[in-house]
Amino acid sequence: MQPTITIPKTSAVFGSLLRADFTTQWRNRRSFILVLLVPVIILFSWKGLIGKLGGAFVIANCMTVGLIAIGLMGYSNSIARDRDKGIFQRLRVAPVPSWAIMMSRLTVQIIMISLMSIAVFVAADYLDKVTLSPAGYVLTFVTAFVGGAVYLSLGQVIVGLIKNPETVNSTTRLVYFAFIMVGMLGELGVLGDDFKNIVHWTPYGTVKTMLASSMEPSKWNTDTTTSLLVTIGYTVVLAFAGIKKFQWNSK
Amino acid sequence: MNNQDGAYILQVQGLNVFYGSFQAVNNVSFDVKPGEIFGLLGPNGAGKTSTLSAVEGLLKPQGGSITVAGYNAKEKPLYARAAMGVQLQATSFQPELTVAEILQLYAGIYGVSMTKEKLRDILTDINLADAESKKFGELSGGQQQRVSLIISTIHDPRLVLLDEPTSGLDPQSRRRLWERIEAIRERGHGVLITTHSMEEAEAVCDRIAIIDHGRIITIDTPQALIEKHRNDPEVISVSRRGKITLEDVFIALTGRAIRS
Numbered sequence: 433m434q435p436t437i438t439i440p441k442t443s444a445v446f447g448s449l450l451r452a453d454f455t456t457q458w459r460n461r462r463s464f465i466l467v468l469l470v471p472v473i474i475l476f477s478w479k480g481l482i483g484k485l486g487g488a489f490v491i492a493n494c495m496t497v498g499l500i501a502i503g504l505m506g507y508s509n510s511i512a513r514d515r516d517k518g519i520f521q522r523l524r525v526a527p528v529p530s531w532a533i534m535m536s537r538l539t540v541q542i543i544m545i546s547l548m549s550i551a552v553f554v555a556a557d558y559l560d561k562v563t564l565s566p567a568g569y570v571l572t573f574v575t576a577f578v579g580g581a582v583y584l585s586l587g588q589v590i591v592g593l594i595k596n597p598e599t600v601n602s603t604t605r606l607v608y609f610a611f612i613m614v615g616m617l618g619e620l621g622v623l624g625d626d627f628k629n630i631v632h633w634t635p636y637g638t639v640k641t642m643l644a645s646s647m648e649p650s651k652w653n654t655d656t657t658t659s660l661l662v663t664i665g666y667t668v669v670l671a672f673a674g675i676k677k678f679q680w681n682s683k
Numbered sequence: 684m685n686n687q688d689g690a691y692i693l694q695v696q697g698l699n700v701f702y703g704s705f706q707a708v709n710n711v712s713f714d715v716k717p718g719e720i721f722g723l724l725g726p727n728g729a730g731k732t733s734t735l736s737a738v739e740g741l742l743k744p745q746g747g748s749i750t751v752a753g754y755n756a757k758e759k760p761l762y763a764r765a766a767m768g769v770q771l772q773a774t775s776f777q778p779e780l781t782v783a784e785i786l787q788l789y790a791g792i793y794g795v796s797m798t799k800e801k802l803r804d805i806l807t808d809i810n811l812a813d814a815e816s817k818k819f820g821e822l823s824g825g826q827q828q829r830v831s832l833i834i835s836t837i838h839d840p841r842l843v844l845l846d847e848p849t850s851g852l853d854p855q856s857r858r859r860l861w862e863r864i865e866a867i868r869e870r871g872h873g874v875l876i877t878t879h880s881m882e883e884a885e886a887v888c889d890r891i892a893i894i895d896h897g898r899i900i901t902i903d904t905p906q907a908l909i910e911k912h913r914n915d916p917e918v919i920s921v922s923r924r925g926k927i928t929l930e931d932v933f934i935a936l937t938g939r940a941i942r943s
Binding site for chain 1: 739740741752754761762764765766767769771773775776777778779780784785787788789790791792793794841844
């Protein structure tokens with residue numbers, strides 16, 4: 433008897449995974465709302481600061497908060513939970529390449545980044561009457577993906593180092609609030625100039641700088657390019673560490 | 684024997700699995716034929732799950748070879764996995780997905796066309812016709828087990844691996860599951876099952892291997908094992924009510940000490 437087993441096309445497998453992962457994300461309303469609503473709420477509450485700080489500064493901060501939520505609260509928590517439930521192990525005993533399982537999860541987060549960006553753009557226009565040039569929208573969209581990558585990598589490090597889903601959940605909440613509070617207050621200069629300078633080169637600061645410059649492409653300067661390179665550097669280092677430490681089984 | 688001539692659906696030879704310096708599986712060899720239910724029995728920590736995990740491709744063995752339906756699992760892992768259906772010990776599907784969505788997901792993964800009619804037929808067959816839009820997390824343990832088994836056979840695999848499939852089931856559900864496992868055998872497929880239940884092993888397995896401390900102690904039919912060890916003093920000493928059972932043989936071979 434000659435072997436006659438056929439394996440399904442990777443594109444078909446990937447399509448099935450993506451449909452299931454996106455349905456799971458959609459039904460996980462709390463995470464969905466947190467990602468979409470919090471940046472819009474901040475946008476609304478900072479309405480009065482737009483005249484003082486500029487529309488680009490405010491929108492960039494809101495988008496950075498959304499990106500942090502996607503990477504930390506959305507991605508890492510779903511990975512930690514599914515790993516603990518053995519969902520990944522069940523998929524891995526099927527003829528599915530491991531990279532396809534992760535790529536499907538990341539694609540869902542990329543879709544979330546797109547939705548969050550659109551929500552912020554629409555809210556900025558509707559609530560604050562802030563609009564960008566077409567080039568500004570396109571560049572900000574692209575930069576959001578680059579910025580999102582650094583937080584997804586950070587989420588990957590957390591699930592790489594911590595196996596227990598409850599501990600992952602509490603750690604990501606802590607890091608999320610620490611990033612937001614320190615990032616926002618630091619960027620506003622509330623914690624002093626030295627701290628402002630430090631925050632400027634943290635993942636919060638570099639992503640915010642990139643996003644703000646992308647909204648006004650004419651203001652893209654050396655500082656923005658350096659921020660882009662630092663962001664990519666953070667992403668590479670965190671992704672490498674997170675993938676290296678990651679285990680499919682939490683046991 | 685040529686592993687592509689249909690004699691074996693699974694062939695494990697000289698399997699070695701280490702966790703650091705601890706050897707969990709030591710030179711294990713066995714085979715499963717088409718139309719055979721093969722049981723892997725052993726106390727806790729004996730090496731059953733490690734052996735099964737190696738066959739499933741969940742861990743990399745440090746030595747030996749695994750061949751599934753003629754495919755070397757190391758060289759052609761996707762083909763080997765496509766040839767087998769697996770039911771893991773823990774139910775493991777996204778609780779937010781409905782039963783229908785989970786079936787569609789795995790049909791897509793295994794390249795099986797899933798029409799609405801086919802979906803309805805499958806659900807009717809496992810007495811879950813009215814649970815199509817129920818989320819997996821809302822099903823009872825027995826219902827989840829049925830969904831899990833049907834997914835492991837959704838692509839009509841040549842080899843089905845079942846890791847303690849009846850643990851936690853009531854007698855009715857267990858009997859029903861045995862019938863399903865026997866139906867897989869009737870179709871000429873091989874089944875590898877791990878279980879702690881000697882009753883189950885006697886009831887459904889054509890051959891069993893007893894594994895302990897990572898080594899296979901013996902392989903034979905349940906009845907032949909009982910006959911072979913019927914007069915062993917250790918077997919007689921552990922037997923209850925004067926009748927020698929597979930459990931007596933198992934305890935005599937693996938010891939009375941409780942394993943962690």
